Amino acid sequence: MEIRIDKNWVITSDTFQFILNRRKTVKSGKEVGKEWLDAIGYYPTIPQLVSGLIHQNIRDSGATTLAELAAEVERIGLLCQEAFTNHSAVVE
Numbered sequence: 001m002e003i004r005i006d007k008n009w010v011i012t013s014d015t016f017q018f019i020l021n022r023r024k025t026v027k028s029g030k031e032v033g034k035e036w037l038d039a040i041g042y043y044p045t046i047p048q049l050v051s052g053l054i055h056q057n058i059r060d061s062g063a064t065t066l067a068e069l070a071a072e073v074e075r076i077g078l079l080c081q082e083a084f085t086n087h088s089a090v091v092e
Helices: 045-058 066-091
Strands: 001-005 009-015 018-025 033-042
Touching: 001 066, 018 045, 033 045, 045 066
Parallel strands: none
Antiparallel strands: 001 009, 009 018, 018 033
């Protein structure tokens, strides 16, 4: 499974867990410019992974008010909903 949430986040899985990955690009060396996935967290369920994604985005955000924080949480929720809906349409 590979579900792209946005330009930075991808969900993958193995037999035991769901993995939250951040997309990164090699900055130097012979593979400069090549994209790779950096595993950020391992979760037993999708709801826990989504919670982890929200926490990561909150930590990375520049929110300075509760209203901005709430808007960021809503934005991530909508991105996840769209990604899962689009992925379901492809799988079915």
